[in-house]
Amino acid sequence: MDKKIFIPIILGTAREGRESEKAAKFVFEETKKYGFETEIIDVKDYASPVTWSMDPAIKEKISAKIKNASALIIVAPEYNHGYPGELKLFLDNFYEEYFYKPLGICGVSSGPLGGARMVEQLRMISIEFHMTPIREAVYFSSIKNLFDEKNNIKDPAYSERVKTMLKQLESSMRN
């Protein structure tokens, strides 16, 4: 393949003290290692006030990034069995940009269930966006104990899991 494949990673929380940032950075490194171009789109930087009026210049910039992507990854925590509000605000700004793109979701939770309910709820959203939610998700459980003080992941199995997701994203791309 000549053209580089670009898969941005949406970090879907702006909460003070968020733990998902570590997971997003880990997924970012694995995605680069796999050979894809990638970058973290942090909803904290771009998310608009709750009045839905995202700055047009910023909106256009992100729109171009998403249009340009071959697939998308979302890394987000589960809050009360759902997705963070700021992630939904961010996602609802776009529509046709998503069409036909495979979506891999990485759930994050402090408990043992890895954000599994949030993953399901996002999948339903993504179908409305004409995306292809893939089966291979990554569930980051017990996030507070998953990384050491240098932010290295303690459980090496996660590398393989991210790789499995990336592989399925790749094989689900349209072109």
Next chain:
Amino acid sequence: MDKKIFIPIILGTAREGRESEKAAKFVFEETKKYGFETEIIDVKDYASPVTWSMDPAIKEKISAKIKNASALIIVAPEYNHGYPGELKLFLDNFYEEYFYKPLGICGVSSGPLGGARMVEQLRMISIEFHMTPIREAVYFSSIKNLFDEKNNIKDPAYSERVKTMLKQLESSMRN
């Protein structure tokens, strides 16, 4: 019952040009007519920036309102099969305030399905809040044609539907 029953109505969208406001006002009038005390809590007024830092004074005020309520009603549109982000940001600010309170949900949509998917997603959230999501929901479909230019509802069947919901809220209250 001597003490007045208080059921606030959360208007769950801050979007420019939102249509759900009409539905919320209609539910508000019906709730008063039924004999309950009520008020509209508009997420547009209270919702915080996406950094999750709701002003402490405001937070305390709303917390007291929710604690004081016998039940809650949410009126919200469905955006891309899910709930608005600003509604989720609002809801995630509270937890024990919700415990054991019955919840009635009114979905709003421009299409014919009345926000039914949003209703289901909110129900899952509400269980995590230890609420009792009741069966009787109200589905405001084709919202753009549902009210006349004086904001009166054109389909009189909705009065009965809201009443059915209020009745079940009443019979689901703990005390």
Next chain:
Amino acid sequence: MDKKIFIPIILGTAREGRESEKAAKFVFEETKKYGFETEIIDVKDYASPVTWSMDPAIKEKISAKIKNASALIIVAPEYNHGYPGELKLFLDNFYEEYFYKPLGICGVSSGPLGGARMVEQLRMISIEFHMTPIREAVYFSSIKNLFDEKNNIKDPAYSERVKTMLKQLESSMRN
């Protein structure tokens, strides 16, 4: 395209007096008109007793049909916000047969919401089967009044809706 595209329609209820059969037959005719090969797989004929032991010869036959399909359509009613048990029993008999196939779902309900909740629940199942649940669903509402005594559909808009679904199935096929 030389090779004929084959899209079987799974009729997902075995209930006495089921109304979904009319919807399935309507979708069947539209699918033929569109130019695809199709056939109705009726869970009533094939569904096994609840002990999960589908007859091996029958299982092999259906397995081949699904493997052979370019996409799948499910027509099923919503019972109590979920899918019929006999449909789930049927679906759980297979796994790799489904891989990478687009799935169109047609919900059926006696009420006005067209089985929308059932559609969402099936979509979550289908992702686990590595399928591609497409955005375009068809919602057969008020099913008891939707067909005349000759089983002709009264609302002509449904032809267009099925066509839209078929088009998206076609454009989501892998090869």
Next chain:
Amino acid sequence: MDKKIFIPIILGTAREGRESEKAAKFVFEETKKYGFETEIIDVKDYASPVTWSMDPAIKEKISAKIKNASALIIVAPEYNHGYPGELKLFLDNFYEEYFYKPLGICGVSSGPLGGARMVEQLRMISIEFHMTPIREAVYFSSIKNLFDEKNNIKDPAYSERVKTMLKQLESSMRN
């Protein structure tokens, strides 16, 4: 309380080699220990053929049991992110019997997520049955390694989890 509280446990799978039976028996013992009357209703014994025609005498018997219950527990595995078909067939036989009863759900899975998706899907069904799905669920993960050869549970934390669920069921009962 003079009158004994009766909480039947529905074992929601009839699959050959089902592992959920162990979890159901464990929950049964814990429920007795807690002081409730209980019994296992096994969908394998009662579930009807897929034609929905449950034997009327059997149906009446189970109907009486459910009517008599103060709350219900369902123990069921997750198959492909959903509930077993035979469980849904069983549940759809009843309606008013469920009204206003608290429901505790115990998910079972061979993987690490304890059937969390199945729990969510059942909760949505239970709201349509006018039940009160409680927040406290029990997630039996990695079920194949959870019990020793004498069918004793290896992880003692599960006793506390079941107790927490029973407590919340108790405090959610109407009378």
